[in-house]
Amino acid sequence: MTGTTPTVDPPTGIDLRPFARSLPMALLRAREATMRRFRPHLATHGLTEQRWRVLRALTGAGEPLDVGEVAERTFLLAPSLSRILTDLEELGLVDRVADTADRRRSLLSLTDEGRRMVARVAPESEAIYGQIEQRFGAARLDALLAEMQGLEDALAGFEGEAT
C-alpha cells in the first residue's frame, strides 16, 4: 500500500473511490468466494447454479407455482427463467401445465425425477453450507445476512431523488 489516502488521485485529477472501498465490487467478490464452493458440486450433477435455484424453489413450495412466482423466489429475470425452464423440462426434472383458470399462466412442479435429483444434491449442498458457517461463524453469518437485508431495506425506493 502507498499510504492512508482514502481515494486515488490519478493524473487526471479525478476523485474516484478505489475498488477496495466499492460496495458492488465487495459484494461481487464475496459472492464469488462463496459460489466457488458450490459450483463444482452442482456441476457433478449436471446442474448450474440457476437451475438448482429453480429446483429449490419448487421443492420448498409444496404446490405448483406459476412462472412469475418462481422468478421472484429465485431472483431470476423472466428471459433467463424462460430458457432455464425449457431446459429443465427437456431434462425431465420439471413439469409445466397450463393453468385452467388463467390460460396465460403455466404452473410448474417437480417431476419424480426432479425430486430424486433434489434428494441427491441437497445433502452435500447443505454440508458445504455448514462448512462455510463453521469457518466464518454461525452467529457472525446471521449478523451479516441481517445487515445485507438492512442494506436492501435502506436502498428500497429512493428512485428519483437525484433529479
Next chain:
Amino acid sequence: MTGTTPTVDPPTGIDLRPFARSLPMALLRAREATMRRFRPHLATHGLTEQRWRVLRALTGAGEPLDVGEVAERTFLLAPSLSRILTDLEELGLVDRVADTADRRRSLLSLTDEGRRMVARVAPESEAIYGQIEQRFGAARLDALLAEMQGLEDALAGFEGEAT
C-alpha cells in the same frame, strides 16, 4: 409466512435451507439492489458496469497495465475482458500496445477521450455512492465491507476438505 420453522420441510422430506437464509442469494440481492442505482446512470453514457470497471482500473493505475493485471483488479474473467477490451478500443476509450519486453503481453491505457469519459461519469457515480452511504450509514457500510472481507478471508483456501 407459515411459522417459525427455520427450514422448509417439503413433501419429499428433504431438509433444505430456504432462500432467505442462503448466503449466495443474499449477496445476489444486495448487489442487485445496489447496482440498480448505478446502471441507469452508466447507461446514459453508453457504458456497462463492466466497461466502467475497466476504465476505473486504468484511471487508478496511473501507468499502463497488462491484461492480467486489469483482470485481477476488475474481477473480470479473461474471456469477458478480452471482448470488453475490443469494444473499448473500438469506442476509442482505451489504447492497447504490445509490450516490447514480452510480446505476449499488451499494455493498456486510457486515451484522452477515455479520460474525458471518466471525468464526465465519475462525479455522479460518486454522488450516487454518497447517497447510498448516507442512507445506510457510513460507519455501518464500513463495517459491512469489513465483514465481507472477513468472509473472503475465511473462505480462502479450504478446497479439498470434503473429500
Next chain:
DNA sequence: CGAGATTGTTTCACATGTTATACATATGGA
C-alpha cells in the same frame, strides 16, 4: 359486447459469465 389497457410469458438482440481449448511467445534445461 368490444376496443383499449393490463398482465403473464416468451422472444430478440446484445453483453457477460464460465469452462475448456487454442495460440503465440518465453523460459529452462538436455
Next chain:
DNA sequence: TCCATATGTATAACATGTGAAACAATCTCG
C-alpha cells in the same frame, strides 16, 4: 540449439444477464 513446459492472451461453445419488444389471454369500462 532445440524441445518440453510454462505463461499471457484470445477463441469457442454454451448458459445467463439485461432491456426492449412481441404475443396471447384477461380485464375494464363505455
